[in-house]
Amino acid sequence: MYSRFEIRRALANPVRIGLECNRLYHRRGYRRAYNHAGVDVFxxxxxxxxxxxxxxxxxxxxRSTLPGTLESRTSRGSGTAEFLRGNVAGRDLLDTVYVTANPQLYRYREDLDATFHDVIHVWMEEGWDEEYGTVLPETTTRYALEAAERYPDKRLLVHYLQPHYPFVGSETTFDKGHVEDPDGGEDVFWIRLMDGRLDVDRETVWDAYARNLDLALPHVESLVEAFEGRTVVTSDHGNLLDERVFPLPMRVWGHPKGIHVEDLVKVPWLVHETGNRKEVVADAPVSEGRTVSEDVMEGRLEALGYV
Incomplete structure (x- = not known):
């Protein structure tokens, strides 16, 4: 359901109207909550x-020089919430520990109703970098290594925020202005590019986006080398940088939910194997159910362009 505010906002912005029309097509008139053509990662x-x-x-x-064999997969979502809806909603994942720098699972925890053995929310107070408005990759790596040592008999899902903006790998300012937008909105930075409020060429944005991945890859490599067994490096979704979408032709930036074009749902799937496979077992949840205030959560989401 959409609020009156959301409907008014969409009607006031032709870009949002276009996105909604395309979303209607890809989601089969909202009959599909996620991309049914995507892989079930679990x-x-x-x-x-x-x-x-x-x-x-x-x-x-x-850009990647990670060891392993690279293939591609199709994601179940063009945004994180949709990816989670397609992969974890209503599932018993008691053999898995989720280490996440992204607040979306927490944001939609009641709707998703997923049960992990443990969820480690890196983005909460101690993991969040106030200067950059994100979780830095070295922080995510530290939490992941601690979780691997603590839970040797569990599948480990580690969610970095990079290369998602803000672009901490570059000396940019154009990607930071969304936090000052009083209207909020879905990926406001990208909406500003689409509706002309922000004038930055594609090459500049691509370079900043690529540098964000470059910043994360050495930390990812340290995990790949530290983890034994079969490790997969992939993504929850892709990102558009001024490509056309269909059926309503328009140029789109970012990763609007529910639009399942190739550059949004084609993701890497790199497989690396070393050492012994884990003997994975399911156990009762151990999470203490830690919470943060709505203000803290909204602030984190706003910094990442989700609200």
Whole structure:
């Protein structure tokens, strides 16, 4: 359901109207909550999975030097919430520990109703970098290594925020202005590019986006080398940088939910194996159910362009 505010906002902005029309098509008139053509990541064979948030396949293919065999997969979402809806909603995942720098699971925890053995919310107070408005990759790595040591008999899902903006790998300012937008909105930084409020050329944005991945890859490599068994490096979804979508032709930036074009749902799937496979067992949840205030959560989401 949409609020009156959301409806008024959409009607006031032709870009949002266009996105909604395309979303109607890809979601089959809202009859599909996620991309049914995508892979069920938990049905795949892995001991550890590393998610790079908003990482396009072609970017990863060009920039990654990680060891392993690279293939591609189709994601169940063009945004993190949709990816989670398609993979974890209503599921018993008691054999898995989720280490996440992204607040979306917490934001939609009641709707998703997923049960992990443990969820480690890196983005909460101690993991959040106030200067950059994100979780830095070295922080996510530290929490992931601690979780691997603590839970040797669990599948480990590690969710980095990079290359999702803000672009901490570059000396940019154009991607930081969204936090001052009083209207809020879905990926406001990207909406500003689409509706002309922000004038930055594609090459500049691509370079900043790529540098964000470059910043994360050495930390990801340290995990790949530290983890034993079968490790998969992939992404929850891709990202558009002024490409056309269909059926209503328009140029789009960012990763609007529910629009399942190739550059949004084609993701890397790099497999690396070393050492012994894990003997994974399911156990009762151990999470203490830690909470943060709504203000803290909204602030984190706003900094990442989700609200």
């Amino acid at each position: 049905a795949e064979d892995w001991d550890s999975m590393i998610l790079l948030d908003a990482c396009r396949y072609d970017l990863f293919e060009r």
